[in-house]
Amino acid sequence: MTQNIQVYNTLSRKKEKFVPINKSHVGMYVCGPTLYGPPHLGHARPSVVFDVIYRYLLHVGYKVRYVKNITDVGHLENDADAGEDKIAKKARVEQLEPMEVVQKYTLIYHENMAKLNVLPPTIEPRASGHIIEQINMVEEILKNGYAYVANGSVYFDVEKYNQDHPYGQLSGRKVEDLLSETRTLDGQEEKRNSADFALWKKASPEHIMRWPSPWSDGFPGWHIECSAMSTKYLGQEFDIHGGGMDLLFPHHECEIAQSVGSGGKAPVKYWLHNNMITINGKKMGKSLGNFINLDEFFSGNHKLLEQAYSAMTIRFFMLQAHYGGTLDFSNEGLKAAEKGLNRILDAHKVLITLKPNGEGVDIQPTKEACYKAMNDDFNTPIVLASIFDMVKIINSIHKNLQFINEKNLTLLKTTFETFVFEILGLKNSETKNTSTDISNEIMNVLIDLRKEAKRAKNFTLSDSIRDHLAKIGVTLKDSREGTSWEVKS
RNA sequence: GGUCGCGUGGCCGAGUGGUUAGGCAGAGGUCUGCAACACCUUCUACAGCGGUUCGAAUCCGUUCGCGACCUCCA
Structure with missing residues (x-):
């Protein structure tokens, strides 16, 4: 079955005809959650949106590899503890191992997704399981001259990169504007330019999530995991990359730079972004x-x-x-x-x-x-x-x-x-179909009794039956063919 | 400050240069012993101001209002 699908590509700001790189196979990567807290309504939107897209692509006959990551490492916070890993911070507060926190919220996340009838992705990689791939990618970028080491951390050199490849195309930024950004943020003093971003961060002594690397005991940068994992499972070039609009800049912009900076190729054909709740x-x-x-x-x-x-x-x-x-x-x-x-x-x-x-x-x-x-x-x-x-x-x-x-x-x-x-992936809620043979039989008895009462014009009794059932959540529906019933959740 | 986007009827939300979006709510009716369900009919629109056009809610300009990103975020 061939359908002429048009998708709005953030990269071109236009609707484009969807033509996968491989005729029958589609590679799709969606940025998943950072699980340091229970999933909220905002998490549900991309999950549902890209679930429907995944379902439709399958329906029209594509073979889809759908990769949606779980981020369990990285991402700095912007409060007083700036510079500390989000997962590590939560772990300290709750006196848990970081991976316990991730495990706890992963289970809740999966449970919530199942309730929303969101199909599991075909691959659900974790950032912490791909440290080696991320280190390799950083090494590639360094080798190509688009990154530099400073005090055990590695930063992406946006200015250098921009001399060879345009930076900022996806989000419509101009590098000169970014370079003139004057705000002081944590770790800025190690960077050559404020627009540079971390590929590897040296861990401070109290930072518990850390891995050995050629540069320091530390942890991967904020954007490298998606580049490394999408490349590993979908190749250097794939069809669809999805995520929330709030990730457009800097996250997705950096992903492009990292992929081009390491493998030389723009990774994504169609960038799709869901809007916010x-x-x-x-x-x-x-x-x-x-x-x-x-x-x-x-x-x-x-x-x-x-x-x-x-x-x-x-x-x-x-x-x-x-x-x-x-x-x-x-x-x-x-x-x-x-x-x-x-x-x-x-x-x-x-x-x-x-x-x-x-x-x-x-x-x-x-x-x-x-x-x-x-x-x-x-x-x-x-x-x-x-x-x-x-x-x-x-x-x-x-x-x-x-x-x-x-x-x-x-x-x-x-x-x-x-x-x-x-x-669309809609279904009857699980609470509705609680009927068993016995409850069916009991309901038939009650419906017959009410019918008898109505025939005898004993409406007090018939309404009493209906109202009592309504009170416990059972709705009677009269029609020409007779009376049916259902449990309202 | 820079970049981008939005402003639709009571509410939510599509769409678009000329023809009903849809849902929820409201009104009237059919059905019913009375209801519920369902069905039929029906009322409220395209932020303001200019311009282009035979014709604009839809294109252009502008004003006002709102939001997102620029720092982690779905």
């Missing part, structure tokens, strides 16, 4: 302290949350916006998402019971609209609009207000299920 218009982020953890969403246990929201509600909420725009968090928005999602999932229950009832609707245009939307830079809000069109069609056929033949009914089922479940 905002809360009251401000970016939700660790450093701003205004983030909400995913587990807090699932439990509703946070002062900004009016209720608990299921993982699927959060996934749906994100799919309602295009990945390139900011998405503002609000209880109102999430509640609307919850209702909309339930309508889709309820419609599927109806869909699987439908029988052809005549000639009428043509599903082909709806199907084409879905593909067209996905092909246009993965426009999930447009896909959802078509899905809601199908919801309307499904319910109308169910009521014999619209008519469908067998061919179109089959097409309706495959289109609906393909896009809702396979591509």
